[in-house]
Amino acid sequence: MVEGSLPGVDRERETDERIVCHVDADCFYASCERLREPELRGEPVVVGMGYEPGDTIGAVATASYEAREFGVESAQAISSALERLPRRAALSRDADDHDPDLTREETGFYRPVDMDYYESIASEVREILHECADVVREVSIDEAYLDVTERTAWEVADGFARHVKDRIRREVGVTVSVGVAPTMSAAKIASDFDKPDGLTVVRPGEIREFLAPLEVELIHGVGPVTARELREMGLETAGDVAVTDPEPLIDRFGERGRELYQRARGNDDRQVEPKGEPKSFSRESAFPEPVSEAEPKYDQIETLAGAVADRAQREGALYRTVGVKAVTPPYDVNTRERSLPGPVDDPELVERIARDLFAEFESESVRKVGVRVANLEFAAVDQASLDGWDSQPAPEPDESTSPPVEAGQASLDGWDGQHEAGDALESNTNDASSQPATDGDGGTSPSNGQASLTDFE
Template identity: 85%
Template sequence: MSDGPRLPGVEQEREEERIVLHVDADCFYAACERLREPKLEGEPVVVGMGYEPGETIGAVATASYEAREFGVESAQAISTALERLPRRAGLSPDADDYDPDLIREETGYYRPVDMDYYESIAEAVQSILHDCADVVREVSIDEAYLDVTERTAWEVADGFARHVKDRIRREVGIVVSVGAAPTMSAAKIASDYDKPDGLTVVRPDELRAFLAPLAVDLLHGVGPVTARELREMGLETAGDVAAADPEPLVERFGERGRELYDRARGDDDRRVEPKGDPKSFSRESAFAEPVSDPGPKYEQIETLAAAVADRAQREGALYRTVGIKAVTPPYDVNTRERSLPGPVDDPDLVDRITRELFAEFETEPVRKVGVRVANLEFASADQASLDGWGHAADRPRTDESGSELDEESINRSSGQSSLTDFR
């Protein structure tokens, strides 16, 4: 079919049919800490960057909604946060004689940032997102855009978005807010609209009416300084910006002024595009209750290994690392991985290695298991298997710099295990 001229409005109509989700975890670091310490649920929790237990240094990375009620905010100095919400003194919630009635309500729990742990939780969420959408753009550890145009329809978009939320809550244990809209900028606004635990769907014919009454500082990309300047121009709402002459906006803000005008009108032709090749593929699955019997655990490992290897094949990826995750009560994340002598595409190998790595947890109570392949390579070369690396007598084995490996190095590389967390 030739790329001839289109009838007026046809392209715009096709664009408006796009369905974009923005998924944003609510107080992500605090939510992760509650996974690790379930008794923190409902309590004020402050997670500090550069903070050490018992100290007053550092800055607030995340404050739970309960902590925010006391005036604790992100980027605030820990010393200031402690003035507004003192550290909880007295017994630990894990103590046998813990009595919450003996502790002041106007206190909270402070925890240091644990990025390795948070990244392991984020990867579990990202795995679900990639399973629910054809295109995913991860913009930070706790938020992503999804293009689900081919997965659902506007008539049932509410149900699809609810499915994404419920699956993350059920399989990972954290709460996310989801916004659905025909553009990326509107989807972002929609996910923020009803936090926490929000779900807001803005259909194409509702977009302008949804945006119009919003304060200008709620427009995507508008910070405090820009919001103040817009108000100085007499523009209080997105509807005001949409109805304004765009030329003064361009004079004041440059090309960004045109962008503000377009976004306020719901015009945003950006596509949801991945930020680059993924660094790993993983799948995880949780049990309703901790499981000690080896049978169900190995069955789940086998299923996850097959799913991960299949995705690598579909994406045209080779991998140098195979790993497993075992989460034991209360929420201790244990990972093991093995490096291979070269990039491979070998589902049988993934199955065998994951079983060998999981043997350590065969009789341990486990509440969640996961499988991961990492150190990916995306190339047009023929896919490889371990046989191709292990039995090609005329092909010397080399490291990443091209230097030939001796047999001791090969054995050490192929058998290496570590405690590296899923990233």
């Protein structure tokens, strides 16, 4: 049995159909806020920006399902959203900012976007996904495609997907919806089919039947403008598109029309592929309870340093930067990093630098630690080390090009990567310059303001 496969799965046989999972977190930002503040569970929660002192423009990044019952939607202007859902809590976590007029019998909670915190939670999810699949394509901070063809079989695909969901719920504390299908587009639609906390499996031979009754908006890649034009052509469902003459679609939408026709018929030959070479490798580990003693923290740092250095060796990567992360209560993210004189493959050096960087947190209470190597180079070269340079201490980053990260601040170029615009055929046209990124559960395409975890393993 292949390592990581479910018991009883015989992978010696040939697999004729790919098994693709689309994993999509439910109201991810709101779920993260509930991890930090358990009293928010079951309450209407709006996460956004633009309602802090001095801000005049902003939008909803995500709204919990309870908040959506009041008509609050992702990408909605924050002012109108909060008119529908008056805040029960203050607009910031600072007690000095509390407005007593907003603490009476009101209906919901507002929290400003905290991307560093969300990225930290998402990194734990990403680690589980990479342990459960051989091929992972991260789409945004809260969704990814997995090719698990070599990990499971169609007969037990629902059990495998349930295993992924349960691990994420148990080890991270957030819920995800999973769609399983032979194609990426069908898996994406399936993950949305039974939200929240959904699991929908579309087996080979069932795709056309599954898609046929769905409204045209639900065809992967169809946005509101295209949906309106399809309806003008008399096409209301995916089944209508699947049986129509494709030529009028091609005349109206060009080659995109042909692709819509094929997607509606369940045809999608795209492969689940990672988004190019990673920019960094990282590992994190949380303690059951915050730890103040130095020894267990350093033990974990050494273990994580060994893990990322080993990953770099296996991937044939050299690295120029070593970094550590320390998350202190309640959930303050602190990162430190050091640049090296040149690209190296030197596990002992990674451990030594990681210990040095972590030293300032030696006596602090820490709930999670992490180690990463970054500025990767992939080349077939002999192993490099800094043994010849050890007479000089490794320099601190040049502030003109690589400023150290202040306490409580995680760099979007460090512990996380830039998001991918997604692979929808039609994107939302909201002005990203004035609105925050929405998490994927809100129904809009990620904007440039939303980071992903491409660089995490």
